[in-house]
Amino acid sequence: MNYFVLNPLDPLVIRSSRPFEAISDADAAKFPPPSTIAGALRNVHGRSKGIDFTNNDKLKALLEVPVTGPLAVKISVDQSIDTLGQAHILVPKPADAQYFSVDGKNTMVGLQPAQPNEDEGCDLPNGLLPLFLSQDIQGKPIGGPKWWSLTDLLAWRGGKNLDFSTVQHNGWTPTEPDIRTHIERDNETRNSVDGQIFQTTGLTMWQQPEQLQNFPNERVAILAGIDGKVSLQAMNLGGERRLAEVEVCNLWPKPPANFAQDIINAGGLTLTFLTPSIFKQGWRPDWLDEETLIGTPPGCAPLQLKLKAAALDRWQPQSGWDLASNKPRASERMIPAGATYWFEIVKDTATAQAIETLWMAHLCDNPQHNLNGFGLTLPMAYSWNESNIK
Structure with a gap:
């Protein structure tokens, strides 16, 4: 398997086109699903090999090329990918991690399987255990980073307590989504076509700046692998054929010792x-x-x-x-x-x-x-x- 860092050069548009009357929001800015990355990597793999894309047999053969990922990777603006390590790899927030605000302080609590008490019950199928908070807490649920550092996730799974601020600092909180309004233009009159107006919401691949600084100092790229060669240095990714740089890397999650x-x-x-x-x-x-x-x-x-x-x-x-x-x-x-x-x-x-x-x-x-x-x-x-x- 060969691994690559895909660095989008513009906000990514992933399934976000909608009528102008619909409200665009941050939830519409989506991280690319595996199928999007698989299609993009197989495309540049096929072009690197000179495959005839009009040949259906060749296209079907491309579908059998294994692809892994995508994950994310956080990179300082002046950092080379050759210096990246496991701590730079970002993974989605585990579903069992919950964020709360307690007395004005943000904290994290985990969910754990547990048997209900004798006077309690649930309707989960096949005797599955319900999940309970690992500790009693009086607080209000809040939002938080949706991407964690891989090292934080491994620590969490190892039973270590994590501070909310640490996870937020090491993880990824995207900047505001890139919302653009589009119209259809008549090619003859060069005027806009009545009623043909829509918006796209792009995912900005930058870390939310801390302490209200003007510009972020960390960018976020996509980490993925394909069982084949890729010699091209640029690719189209997502909607509107937006460009991304392609860089070879040796970065991928490694298992802990023992x-x-x-x-x-x-x-x-x-x-x-x-x-x-x-x-x-x-x-x-x-x-x-x-x-x-x-x-x-x-x-x-x-x-x-x-x-x-x-x-x-x-x-x-x-x-x-x-x-x-x-x-x-x-x-x-x-x-x-x-x-x-x-x-x-x-x-x-x-x-x-x-x-x-x-x-x-x-x-x-x-x-x-x-x-x-x-x-x-x-x-x-x-x-x-x-x-x-x-």
């Missing part, structure tokens, strides 16, 4: 999905039995996992254009990045090799989704004991 043995010793693990996931059964991976919720992740035999709990946000729509078939793809529901699943390892089924296979694996049900970069997984140890199941 992480596989730590998982085996703990007897359980969490799977945090760093890119959106698509499952046939909605929230449930198809490799889990419907009744027992036990199954083996793809390529990880003999490992067997039992799902105990899950934290995920509301589904998002996913579609696109099929270049090989020259028609739109059917719309699908995807689980947003940051979804977290808690598993217990079925006794005596874990091996170090199987656990290591889980690191940065793609675990969607459909092999094509995996080739497109969906379902990128970060596994970390989680101990099932009375202290966290109460």
Whole structure:
């Protein structure tokens, strides 16, 4: 796999065109989904190899080229990508992290699976455990950074307490979205066409400046990989054919030392999905039995996992254009990045090799989704004991 930093030269427009009467807001500024990055990287890969894009067989062969990511990477304005490390990699906020304001101070609290008390109950299917705040807190939920530093996520999964300010400083809070108003022009009269007016909302790839300084001193780029060569130094990315620089890099998340043995010793693990996931059964991976919720992740035999709990946000729509078939793809529901699943390892089924296979694996049900970069997984140890199941 060859890894690249894609540096957008203009705000990214991702599925944001809308009638002028609709209100544009920050939520419309979207980070590119895996399929967008997969299509863009395969395009420059094909051009680098001189592939004939009018040949449907060649186009279909391109779909089989594996792509991984996208993640994000934060870079100082005067920094070379050769000096980047793991702390510069950005990942989506885990769904089990909650932000609160308590007595005017911002803080973070995690969600943990726990058994309800005798006089409590819930309607979760198949005996799944509900999630409770890890500590009692009297505060108001607030917004916060949607992207974390990879090192902060690893620390969070390792059970360390994180300060809200630290996560905010190390993470990514985009600047204001770039909202542009467009019109259609009559080519003969050079006048605007009545009623043909719309807006686009672009994602600005900069870190929100701290302390109200005039200009940000950190930019954000996209980190992705493809199993093939790319010799071009520029590409089109997103709507309106906006340009992005393409730079080769050796940067990709590396597992912590002894992480596989730590998982085996703990007897359980969490799977945090760093890119959106698509499952046939909605929230449930198809490799889990419907009744027992036990199954083996793809390529990880003999490992067997039992799902105990899950934290995920509301589904998002996913579609696109099929270049090989020259028609739109059917719309699908995807689980947003940051979804977290808690598993217990079925006794005596874990091996170090199987656990290591889980690191940065793609675990969607459909092999094509995996080739497109969906379902990128970060596994970390989680101990099932009375202290966290109460």
